[in-house]
Amino acid sequence: MLNLGLDVVTTAAILFIVSTGLLLVFGVMKIINFSHGAFLTTGGYASVIVTQAGLSWWWGIPCALAIGFVLGMAVERFIVRPLYARPLDAILATWGLGIIVGQIITLVFGRGVQMVESPVTGALALPGAQYSAYRLILVGVALVIALALGWLLNGTRLGLQTRAVIMNEALARGLGISSTRVRFITFCTGAALASVAGCLITPLASVDPNMGVPWIVGAFMLVLVAGSSLVNLAIASTVLGGAQVLVSTFINPVLGGLTIAVLAALLLRIRPEGFARG
Amino acid sequence: MKHGMIATGARGWRRATMAGALVSTLLAAALTSSGALAADPIKIGVPVGLSGANSVVAPSVVQSSQLAVDEINAKGGILGRQVALEVADDGSGAAGAQKAFDSLIFDKKVNALISMETSAARNAGLPIVTRGKTPFIYTSFYEGRSCNRYMYVDAWVPDQQVAPIVDYFMKQKNAKTFFLIGSDYAFGRGMLDFTKSYIEKKGGKVVGNEYLPMDGSDWTPIISKLQAAKPDAIITSTAGGAPNVTLTKQLRAAGVKVPYGNLAVDEGTAKSMGSDAEGIYISGSYVTNIDTPANKQFLAAMQKRFGADLKTPNDLSVPQYEAIYLYKAAVEKAGSTDSAKVIPALAQVSFDGPRGTIRMDKQRHTPLTMYLGQVQADGSVKVIESFKNVDPGEQCPSLK
Numbered sequence: 001m002l003n004l005g006l007d008v009v010t011t012a013a014i015l016f017i018v019s020t021g022l023l024l025v026f027g028v029m030k031i032i033n034f035s036h037g038a039f040l041t042t043g044g045y046a047s048v049i050v051t052q053a054g055l056s057w058w059w060g061i062p063c064a065l066a067i068g069f070v071l072g073m074a075v076e077r078f079i080v081r082p083l084y085a086r087p088l089d090a091i092l093a094t095w096g097l098g099i100i101v102g103q104i105i106t107l108v109f110g111r112g113v114q115m116v117e118s119p120v121t122g123a124l125a126l127p128g129a130q131y132s133a134y135r136l137i138l139v140g141v142a143l144v145i146a147l148a149l150g151w152l153l154n155g156t157r158l159g160l161q162t163r164a165v166i167m168n169e170a171l172a173r174g175l176g177i178s179s180t181r182v183r184f185i186t187f188c189t190g191a192a193l194a195s196v197a198g199c200l201i202t203p204l205a206s207v208d209p210n211m212g213v214p215w216i217v218g219a220f221m222l223v224l225v226a227g228s229s230l231v232n233l234a235i236a237s238t239v240l241g242g243a244q245v246l247v248s249t250f251i252n253p254v255l256g257g258l259t260i261a262v263l264a265a266l267l268l269r270i271r272p273e274g275f276a277r278g
Numbered sequence: 279m280k281h282g283m284i285a286t287g288a289r290g291w292r293r294a295t296m297a298g299a300l301v302s303t304l305l306a307a308a309l310t311s312s313g314a315l316a317a318d319p320i321k322i323g324v325p326v327g328l329s330g331a332n333s334v335v336a337p338s339v340v341q342s343s344q345l346a347v348d349e350i351n352a353k354g355g356i357l358g359r360q361v362a363l364e365v366a367d368d369g370s371g372a373a374g375a376q377k378a379f380d381s382l383i384f385d386k387k388v389n390a391l392i393s394m395e396t397s398a399a400r401n402a403g404l405p406i407v408t409r410g411k412t413p414f415i416y417t418s419f420y421e422g423r424s425c426n427r428y429m430y431v432d433a434w435v436p437d438q439q440v441a442p443i444v445d446y447f448m449k450q451k452n453a454k455t456f457f458l459i460g461s462d463y464a465f466g467r468g469m470l471d472f473t474k475s476y477i478e479k480k481g482g483k484v485v486g487n488e489y490l491p492m493d494g495s496d497w498t499p500i501i502s503k504l505q506a507a508k509p510d511a512i513i514t515s516t517a518g519g520a521p522n523v524t525l526t527k528q529l530r531a532a533g534v535k536v537p538y539g540n541l542a543v544d545e546g547t548a549k550s551m552g553s554d555a556e557g558i559y560i561s562g563s564y565v566t567n568i569d570t571p572a573n574k575q576f577l578a579a580m581q582k583r584f585g586a587d588l589k590t591p592n593d594l595s596v597p598q599y600e601a602i603y604l605y606k607a608a609v610e611k612a613g614s615t616d617s618a619k620v621i622p623a624l625a626q627v628s629f630d631g632p633r634g635t636i637r638m639d640k641q642r643h644t645p646l647t648m649y650l651g652q653v654q655a656d657g658s659v660k661v662i663e664s665f666k667n668v669d670p671g672e673q674c675p676s677l678k
Contacts, residue, residue, distance in 0.1 A: 003502045011498060111333040113520050115550050123533025130505065132531040135498075204531065205495045206523035208333075214493065248499035253490045254462055256499060 002128045004249060010135040012241040013142035016234055017200060019219040019226075020145060021193035027166045027228030028186040031087045032220060035075065035094040037212030038101035039068055039191050043198025044207040045105060047116045057119040060199045068195025072188035080187060081180070098212075106209045118203035134203050141200060145193070149230055162186060166228050221264035225274040232274070240264060319362040320355070320615060322347070322602065323388035323412075325378035325395060325403065330370030331492065332396060334519040334547060338589035339394050339417075339598050340365055345583050346602035356606045357613070364388055368399045370517075375399035376406065383410035389615045392601045394418030394433070394594050396517060397464035398492075404429065411617045413624065415605060417597040419562070421468025425674035428617070430624045430638045432604060433597045434563050434646050436472035436541075437671035442561045442650040442663065443513065443539040444477055451537050453510035455485045459500055459525065461516040462489040469515035469541050485509050492517050495524045501532050515541040518594070522547055530554045544592040549657030558653045562593040563646045564633050565659045573632040591632070600631035604638065642677055643670035 018040065025033045046064035047057065079097060083090035120137060123130040153159035164172040165182045173179050198212060205211060222240060226232040240260045248256025268274060324343050326336045347361045355361055364386045366378035375395065382388050383406060391407065391414040400416060404426045407414045414429045422435035447453040456477050460466030466489060474484045485507045488500040504512065512534070516522050522543045529538070539559040545566060548555040566577065576599070580588055589595075605620075607627035612619035628637035638644045645667045651659040 003505060007498055007502050011496075111329055112337075113334050113523055113550075115523065115552055117552060118527065118531060118554075121530060121553075123531070130533045132528070132533070134531055204524070204528055206520045206527070208520055211495075214495065245499055249502060253488065253494065253499055257491060257494060 002126065003131065004245070006126075006129070006131050006136070007245045007249070008238070008242040010132075010139055011245050012234075012238040013139040014135075014201065014204075015218060015222060015241045016142045016237040017138065017145060018194075018197045018215050019222045019233060019237065020149065020230070021190040021197065022219045022223045023190075023226060023228065023230070023233050024149075024186050024193065025190040026223050028162060029080070029087075029090075029183055031080070031090045031094070032223070033094045033187075033190065034091060034216065035098040035101065036190075036194050036219060037216040038098040039071065039194035040198035040201075040212030040215055041102065041105060041209060042067055042071060043195035043200075044116075044202050044211050045109060045114075045198075046195065047199045047202040048109070048114045048207055051116050057117060057203075060116075060202075061196055064195040064199035065192050068192035069188050071195075072191025073184075075191065076184050076187040081183075084183075098216075102209050102213075109209070111209060114207040116202040116207055120203070138200065146230060146234060153230070158182075158185065218260050221260050225264050225267055227274050236274070319360045320357075320390075320609070321362050321364055321386060321388040322605070323382035323386065323391045324363055324365045324393045324598075325368040325375060325382055325391065325399070326365065326393050327370030327374075327395065327399070328365075328367040330374065331517045331519045331521070332370040332394075335394075335544060335592065335594050338546060338592060338595035341580065341584055341589055342591060342595040342599040343392070343602060345580055346599045348583065349579070350602070350606055356609050357615075361602075361606075368395055368403070370396050370399060372398045372402035375402040379403040379406040379410075383407070383412050388412065390415070390605055390620070392417060392598065392605060394598060397421060397424075397468070400424065401464060413605070413608075413617055413620050415601040415624070417601045418594055421465050422472070422671075423468075423673055425642065425677050427677070428621060429642065430604075431643045431673075432601050432636050432638055433593075434648065435643060435670050435673060436469050436476075437673075438563070438646055438648055438668040439541060439561045440469070440473050440476055441668075442648055442665060443541070443559055444473065444480065444482070446559070446650055446662070447511045447537055447539065448480060448482060451511060453482070453537065455483050455507075455509045455511075457486040457504050457507055457509035457512050458484060458488070459486075459497075459504070459512065459514045459516070460489050461492045461494075461521050463492050463517070465517065465542070466492075466515050470513070473513055473515070473541070490516075490521070492521070495520070497525050497528045501528055501534070504534065505532065509536060511537045511539065513539045513541060518542055518544065519547065523551055526551060526554050526558070544594055545659050546590040546592050548653045548659065549590065552657070553655065555653045555657065556655045559650065560653065560659065561648060561650050563648055564591070564593040564596045565649050565651055565661060566591060567659070567661065568632065568649070570632070570634070572630055572634075576632040596632050597636075600629050600633065600636050603629045603631065604636060640670050641672065641674040643673045645669050 022036045043064035046067050047060040050060040050063050079093050080090055120134045124133045161177045162182050165179050169179050222236045226236040240263050244256050244259040247259045326339050328336050347363050351360050366382050368375040368378040394417045397420050407428050416431045419433040458470045460470045608620050608623035612623040625639045634647050636644050648665045648668050649661050650663045651661045654660050
């Protein structure tokens with residue numbers, strides 16, 4: 001029982017970490033960044049670079065953050081910004097970018113699967129179960145990210161401007177807020193978050209040029225259901241992620257993989273605004 | 279005017295040029311056709327997973343193919359003809375295999391297909407092999423009982439591989455309950471179905487049998503079930519490459535320490551998994567420290583040919599090397615590359631390779647010497663026991 005509960009909580013945490021970057025970009029720019037998977041992969045390979053350089057795995061996190069931010073800057077400036085007035089084309093462009101980044105990574109690192117040593121191995125002995133220590137750490141990480149982003153959005157001037165742009169971009173610009181700057185910083189932050197997420201999942205998975213792809217669909221569904229609020233994303237991660245764990249455990253894991261997509265589709269059919277309030 | 283032997287009028291010149299043209303065309307045809315016959319290489323098609331799940335092992339398969347072809351060509355080729363390799367990417371799956379097989383058989387018109395592939399790719403390619411009537415030597419271990427008029431297999435089947443691990447666990451580790459985990463496709467299910475019936479035949483009990491899709495990477499619910507079931511031993515059969523790595527990492531992260539037998543991991547992948555792979559039991563027909571002159575010679579030749587780029591020879595790449603030699607022997611016995619003659623000849627020839635003597639005469643499959651090994655801390659495999667000439671069992675009774 002404890003095991004199942006921990007499965008749900010840790011899966012929700014992982015889904016949350018992977019989806020926050022996508023949520024930020026969607027909320028502010030109203031486009032789904034399909035290169036999100038490519039940024040996840042870049043973060044994974046940041047871990048590989050750090051490991052190959054002989055440094056401790058923990059250096060991968062700032063490394064991934066930096067790479068993601070810089071890449072995000074280039075992408076926003078040269079691909080997304082010119083397509084500002086054409087959101088559908090922007091989505092298509094990010095999809096193409098995802099493919100290109102995947103191929104570049106293949107050219108540089110090869111197609112094979114890379115190995116990254118886990119920073120924390122083994123399980124924690126808890127009353128009633130043994131549970132993977134690293135997964136438990138990720139719950140803490142998810143909380144930290146949520147709090148940090150929450151503080152950024154609610155406690156800083158930039159956050160205030162971002163929330164204004166999320167609510168109504170035209171009105172915000174009318175008030176003198178530079179929406180271009182907000183969009184730029186949001187995209188870079190979203191990309192950096194995706195990159196860090198990719199780095200964080202490497203101890204649980206293998207690193208290969210397509211590692212980000214399976215996560216895009218799940219993250220996409222969660223973001224659509226959550227709208228633009230971080231709290232809603234946490235709720236969506238817990239509800240949908242929990243459903244995935246329950247179906248995988250009690251029915252079978254093959255159907256479990258479908259759960260998030262199916263539930264999200266049903267939810268949006270019943271309540272198009274998802275978990276958002278109005 | 280005198281009518282001479284040599285025509286000098288206009289009509290005569292035309293006749294002369296026409297005769298001359300005819301003679302030179304015949305001469306040219308005769309020269310080029312005989313020249314073409316002598317220079318026409320024997321093409322061996324190698325459809326292999328350069329991308330996708332098998333991308334980790336495909337380079338080693340291509341390398342052993344190249345060494346075999348180079349060695350054969352250096353000694354004069356097959357029946358005086360040089361051998362050429364045509365490598366195509368089958369994407370490690372059915373869709374890619376269809377494209378690869380089509381292009382190799384009907385575009386490049388290869389004389390034979392010799393390769394390792396995932397079972398999904400093999401099953402998709404077989405109808406094309408039948409249509410093209412091309413001899414196909416399948417060099418990958420697999421779940422068994424795949425039969426086709428044009429196919430031979432020189433790698434192991436579960437009847438040869440599963441017994442060593444299960445017997446060892448039951449006798450030496452006193453295991454009575456087993457938990458089986460696999461990838462959801464022909465190989466994963468076929469191997470574990472056989473394992474389950476073998477365990478039950480020997481008096482053991484299977485307390486869990488779970489599958490994840492081939493590209494799935496989140497084993498969390500399965501690991502939770504495993505911990506609830508508390509088995510004495512685990513046996514896994516996932517697709518090669520990424521699934522092996524993710525499952526092992528997550529098992530170790532969850533603190534699972536019971537004896538772990540992996541039916542589908544090769545030495546190369548195990549070596550690159552680092553400390554996570556330590557203690558895993560594997561069973562196969564090839565390990566790099568097989569102590570025979572043939573193996574030592576093979577390893578030296580590979581090292582010389584590829585140097586620093588060498589990918590560790592393994593149980594998926596060595597059968598490829600031997601299969602190319604078996605094809606050579608069959609063509610020489612048949613005296614031609616004609617399918618109808620080569621197919622029966624493949625059952626009659628043998629080759630002494632790094633794995634010993636290979637002869638595909640048991641319903642298209644071959645008896646093999648199997649090795650039970652355990653992965654050590656440095657990634658090498660220590661051989662615990664070896665079993666000589668294990669019979670493949672009843673694989674294709676209708677294709678005697």
